[in-house]
Amino acid sequence: MFKNLKYKVPIFAKRKDVREQLYPQEFFPDDIFLVSYPKSGNTWLRFLIGNAISDNNCDFSNIHQLVPDIFRNRDVCSTLARPRFMKSHLYFVPDFGRVVYLVRDGRDVAVSFYYHSLKKGNIPLTTSFAEFLKMFNKGKVKPRVRTWSNHVNSWLDSKTDNILLLKYEDMKRDTFGELKRVFEYFDIPMAREQLISAVAASEFSRMQSLEKEQNDKYHDFVNTDPSIPFMRKGKVGDWKEYFTKEQLKDFIDIHGAALRRLGYLL
Ligand code: A3P
Secondary structure, rough: OOOOOOOOHHHHHHOOHHHHHHOOOOOOOOEEEEEEOOOOOOOHHHHHHHHOOOOOOOOOOOOHOOEEEEEHHHHHHOOOOOEEEEEOOOOOOOOOEEEHHHHHHHHHHHHHHHHHHHHHHHOOOOHHHHHHHHHHHHOOOOOOOOOOOHHHHHHHOOOOEEEEEEEEHHHHHHHHHHHHHHHHHHHOOOOOOHHHHHHHHOHHHHHHHHHOOOOOOOOOOOOOOOOOOOOOOOOOOOOHHOOHHHHHHHHHHHHHHHHOOOOOOO
8 A cells, every 4th residue: 555655654654553542532434534734724624514514503612523633632523423524634544434635735735834833833933934935845844744745645646435635726616516525425415505504604704703702712722823813814826925936946846746636737
């Protein structure tokens, strides 16, 4: 499974015994994992699904109860009705039966990750985007989940069935259609009206207001700089405001193959 790959595979991905120590509980064949590199729009996807399955009652105070993170909210996972939707940022592992792999243009991910790192205090406030981008390109960012292209390639190269590839940019273009695709792909009945209202309940502006109201209620916001919003811009192509020609060239040298296979470079 990991033979002939061009990049270094982390030890936990290869060794089931190591993974079993990490995992919170047993997995079921109908579990659905929402996997992505950080800053690819995973919270939005969780809100969309959380709203669809809870009659639009998802917010920052209960998102972890509706669509938990497999590590952070491990206790919650065992209490969920099946099929369970759970979130993870893991590099490819063969244990996830059914996966939505969410991707976003790595250049927009880098910009979003820069502000995330400032907000979290993971880098000094004086760090420039240029300095951060060098760390990002080497995968030297927190959380440590390899480089963006390693992560993407690991899931795209995997021979696992039941992976639905979702793009942030497609979600922006047709949120309803992409959410519908998720439920259809896994054969989960969901009324059209429910999908429409879940899309409305998960709109950027609504989540932005919720972030302001619930700044102390979501673990990801606690002890972070409130002057740097989580709901930042939610745009496609924001990277153009940040990258110099030189930085773009370096980025393409390093991540070009992954950008190309996802259609981000023509
Ligand atoms: P930006 O920093 O570019 O604004 P994650 O949840 O994986 O950490 O991703 C965070 C990114 O998703 C942020 O991107 C955030 O603004 C964006 N996002 C969150 N909710 C969104 C929504 N409802 N619509 C569009 N983008 C959203």
